[in-house]
Amino acid sequence: MMETGYAVNGRYQIIRPIGEGGMANVYLAQDLILDRQVAVKVLRLDLRNDPNTVRRFKREALATTELNHPNIVSIYDVGEENSMQYIVMEYVKGTDLKKYIVKHFPIPYQRVVDIMTQILSAVENAHAHDIIHRDLKPQNILVDEAGNVKISDFGIAIALSETAMTQTNTLLGSVHYLSPEQARGSMATKRSDIYSLGIILYEMLTGMVPFEGESAVSIAIKHFQDAVPPVRDYDPRIPQALENVVLKATAKDPDERYSDVGQMTTDLSTSLSASRAHEPKFVPSQGDMGETKVIPALDPEGITRQNDAPEAKPKDETEVKDDQKKKQPHKKSKRKWWFVGLGVVLLVMLGVFAAYAMQGSEVTVPDVTDMTQENATAALTADKLKVGKIQKTTSNKYSKGHVILSTPGKGMHVKSGSTVDLTISTGRKKYEIEDYTDKPFTDVSTLLKQKGLTVVRKYQSSRSVASGLILDQSIAAGEKVVPSKTTITLTVSSGKPSITLRNLSNYTKQAVQDYVDDVGLTVTFSEDYSNTIDEGLVISQSPGSGASIQEGANINVVLSKGKKAPATKSFTKSITIPFDNSLATSQSSTSSSSESGDSSSTSSSSSSTSTATTNKITIYLEDSTHSITSVYKEMTITADTTVELPFTIKADQAGRFRILRNGQEILSDDHVTN
Incomplete structure (x- = not known):
């Protein structure tokens, strides 16, 4: 298990594991050069010393690099690091078809046809390159989030030229999708892939595989003995024309199947058409389904042994003579078959020779990394290879015009004359400068620093642009720069002057x-x-x-406001003025009549005397508004009298008063504060 963060070959940084298989583990990784997510398939640690597994692993990369199709997972890079074989491929975000069927079953018939059409298109492309997948199954078919289909895992796919005379000594591929001829141990053909495609179509329509068993052997036997159950037995609504596609693709006899994938595609495309609503059921011949055959063992070189055939019983002389008599009329026929047999032997010998010739014409892809395109072309030509597609991309590691990588990668064994795709550097990745005026400096500075630019700030006053916003920039908008080599000066408003x-x-x-x-x-x-x-x-x-x-x-x-006037306070003081009766003034009045001259009568009158008693009071008062030299108040009293004297004085001063009675001072106070 590879650790998160480890960079394979210093380039593909592992994010997390996304799958495990019998041969390899698959990880999601980040391509640090091309800045994209990829899937990295790494040969399992326990299999790295097995030459057959390593060869099979490399064969997958070689087989897939020859294919360029939207429904086939692309191979980006192949390499080896510390005896670790790896393949870098397109990352398909989604699920495999097996899980898709479980989650979405029942799948609408039209959707089944759409998915199957994409699968057929991919297989047809592989067959056009003489590549047989040999392990087609829903687990090897990916469905992305948009519903697009991509075939992966060409780990046991072999070009026809490499399989003309050889087979592995085990059954390959998942037994549930294995063709009868593969189950017998015979060589897989393009029609073997068509059988597997028919089983996949069966599973999409029914949600299950046609054959189950207690062991792989029992399932394999059912493939060449038992007829595939009709899908209409499971769902009678399935059109007969669509069921016929399944029946024809899964015929036991390869000759009764579709001759090629294109023919199956054409038949499938009209299977839901109303014009085929009353189509009769396709009935393949039963062939030798009832006969149980032993799957022949293979020798170490992969050639099928012939000594497993049953031995003939000895015949007596009479039987021999009878046989000779019976065979005499067929001498021409016997001679004809002798020539046919000789021809087959010659073809076999030619096949063996061709296989060895192909092995002998294999070449190793040279290391052209960091070469100029011209030098890389020359190096590939010298090794009998051709330059294929040229892809250009930015690179912070490799100079402009130099090779970033080749596909297939260095050290891969390919056939002489094969094409090698090159990825050429266009130089360091550039960043396009935008118009930053009137934007906050803090936001722009953070963004540019994240991109790798050096940011310099200077201030300038502005009557129209608010403080902190950018007034000007040293690099014009639209210009593309290499971040690590670029310094940009941003003029920032400091506000008004x-x-x-x-x-x-x-x-x-x-x-x-x-x-x-x-x-x-x-x-x-x-x-x-x-x-x-x-x-x-x-x-x-x-x-x-x-x-x-x-x-x-x-x-x-x-x-x-000038000096502050001192504070003043106002209050009243109660004074009781005593009354002095001894000093009171009196007033009397007397009246008499005149005496007449008459001596005999005399009259007189006397009036009563009235007396008024008062004291005359004079009051003098001094404060902020009165002077002691001026009379504040005069009054007369006839008894003791209380008066209220008002004072308004400054905080640092005192008031005073004098009271006179009949001209004589009787009361005074020169320090009145409250």
Whole structure:
């Protein structure tokens, strides 16, 4: 198991495992050069010392690199690192067809036809290159998230030229999809793939495989003995024409199957057509299904042994003579078959010779990495190879015009005259500069640094662009640059122009207003008392003198109201003025009549006397508003009288009063504070 983060060949960084097989483990990885996700198939550790497995693993890469089809998983790279064989291939995000069937069954017939058509197209392309897959099964067919199908795992696929005389000594491929001829141990053909395709179609229509058993051998025997159950027995709604595609593809006799994949595709494309609604059922011949045959063993070289045939019983002389008599009329026929047999032997010998010739004409792909395209072409030509497709991409590791990789990769054994695709560097990956004006510097700087650029900032004031936004850039928008070699200078707005504030002490209000109008500031005035600054002049300012502020900013100025008057307090004082009765004034009145001259009568009258008693009071008061030299109040009293004297005095002073009665001072206080 490979650890997450490990970079295969320093390039394919492992993300996580995504699959395990009998021969290899598959990992999701990041291609650090081409910046894409790939699947890396790595030969299992316990199989790396098995030459047959290594050869089979390499054969998969060789077989698939010859194919270029949208429904076949692409091979990007092949290599070896520390005795670890690996194949880098296209990453298909999705699931395999086996799981797809389980999840979506029952699948609509039209969708079945669509999926099958894509599979057939891929197999037809492989057959066109004389490559037989030999292990077609739903587990080797991937379905991406968009529903597209791709065939993978050409691990046991072999070109026809390599299999003309050889077979492995085991049954290959999944036994559930194995053709009868493969189950017998015979050589696989293109029609063997067609049989497997028929079984896959059967499973998509029924959700199950046609044959099950307790062992692989019992299932294999059913493939060449038992007829494939009709799909309409499972679902009578399936059109007969669609069932016929399954029956014809899975005929026991290869000659009764479709002659090629293209013919099966054509038949499948009209299987849902109303014009074929009443089509009769296809009935293949039973062949030798009832005969049980032993699968022949294979010798170490892979040639089928012939000594397993049953021995003939000895015949007596009479039987021999009878046989000779019977065979005499067929001498011509016997001679004819003798020539046919001789021809077969010659073909076999030619096949063996061709196989060895092909092995002898194999060449090793040279290491052309980091060569110029011209030198790489020359190196491949010298090794009897041809340059195939040229793909160009950016690279931070390889110079412009140099080879990044070849497919097949270095060290791979391929047939002489094969094509090798090259990926050529167009130089370092460039980044296109955008228009960053009026965008926040912090956001743009973070983005550019992530891309690898060096960012320099400088400030400039602006009356129209807010502080922190970009005013200008040193590299024009649309220009493409190599990030690691590029420094970009961004001019950032510091806001409106700054002003160094003047000292406004002792300025008048008008002088301050004239100044702020001249430099583009605004001002807010306030007032306060000052014992040192004359009224109307500036006491203080905020910000202070020398401060740097932006144009349009507001300042606060405090003007003097002059010295502050001391605080005063007001109160009343109750005074009781005593009444002095001894000093009271009296007033009397007498009236008499005149005496008449008459001596005989005399009359007189006397009036009563009335007396009024009062004291005259004069009050003097001194405070903040009254003077002691001025009469505050005059009044007369006839009894003891209480008066309320109001005082308003400063905090640091005292009031006083004097009260006179009939001109004489009777009460006074020179220190009245409350």
